Amino acid sequence: MKIPTLNELFLPLVVAFVLTFIATPLVIALAKRFNLIDDPKTHKHPAIVHKRPTPRGGGVAIAAGIIAASLLFISLDKTLFMLLLAAAFAVIVGVLDDKYDLSPYLRFFSNFLVAAIVSLGGITVLFITNPLGTGVLSFANLQIPFGMLGKDNIILLADLIAVIWIVWTMNMLNWSTGVNGQMPGIAAISAITIGILSLRFSPLDEANLITAKLSFITAGAALGFLPFNFPKAQIFPGYGGTIMGFMLAALAILSGAKVATALLVMGVPVVDAIFTIVRRISTGHSPFRGDRGHFHHLLLAKGLDDWQIALIYWSFSALLGVVALTLSSKEKFYAFLALTIVVVGGLLWLSLFTDKNENNRIAKK
Secondary structure, rough: OOOHHHHHHHHHHHHHHHHHHHHHHHHHHHHOOOOEHHHHHHOOOOOOOOOOEOOHHHHHHHHHHHHHHHHHHHHOOHHHHHHHHHHHHHHHHHHHHHHOOHHHHHHHHHHHHHHHHHOOOOOOOOOOOOOOOOOEEEEOOOOEEEEEEEEEEHHHHHHHHHHHHHHHHHHHHHHOOOOOOOOHHHHHHHHHHHHHHHHHHOOOHHHHHHHHHHHHHHHHHHHHHEEEEEOOOOOOHHHHHHHHHHHHHHHHOOOOHHHHHHHHHHHHHHHHHHHHHHHHHHHHOOOOOOOOOHHHHHHOOOOOHHHHHHHHHHHHHHHHHHOOOOOOHHHHHHEEEEEEHHHHHHHHHHHHOOOOHHHHHHHHO
């Protein structure tokens, strides 16, 4: 196989961008037609910071760009079919939630179904590089005969880790939708990083080329949606926006279990999500209970606007993406630990020196 040209990799990104850019105004019109509107006057949720009714359902436009571009540039096989099927299912659940505000527990259960679909398609974590030593940690030993849907065996630990990773990434990145443009920007940078990494070591490998194309398609779709989500959002991703986290989680696996790279480039929302879960549980609340304690909420309370906060997140992701491409697995592990200390320190400082009145100010502008 010949080395792929820049055009072969760049064109899928451009097409996904154009398709999503065209689809988004159509989705906005449909959201208004079918009342998929997030109205802060009627939708009482403590994490809401917007002040005017705004269409939801942006995940549909993102999915349209990803699915259409994937079918145009990549041959359909079982793995791609299951990946796109799971993506479509995630968006359908997202649209239902945008319309009916489903139970968070039902949404969470649907995430496991999404992850199970791609696991049946062969997307699983067979190994990871040992971050504290040499060699790899294998998860392929314990297998259970399955013999359905083209899957011979359930690789118990590998499939379980893949499912947990996908569900975690879907929810973690979805929590980074509190500020306009925040999530699409992070997703685009993360996808481009994974795409570059997919080609870095084995550019002649067909599987890596497919993963790179999927990564750039995902980035293109995120970028195509971004102009309508930032700076003053014409539409929100809605719960269907979990397709972004889903694609990034699956791509990290497809690129050779580069979970450490994905964790590092998405480091700020990752640490924020872990801190949020620990904070909620330690105060006797459900981890699903929304509040104004996320990093972006605290920055809003300190007077930063959407532009500034989104740029902070994008800058961290871009910097960490460059770092991730230059470090070994062990170095990525220590870099993530250092990032954790910095972000947790910032969260604690902001939490301690942001009183409730200052935090609630963002809801009264």
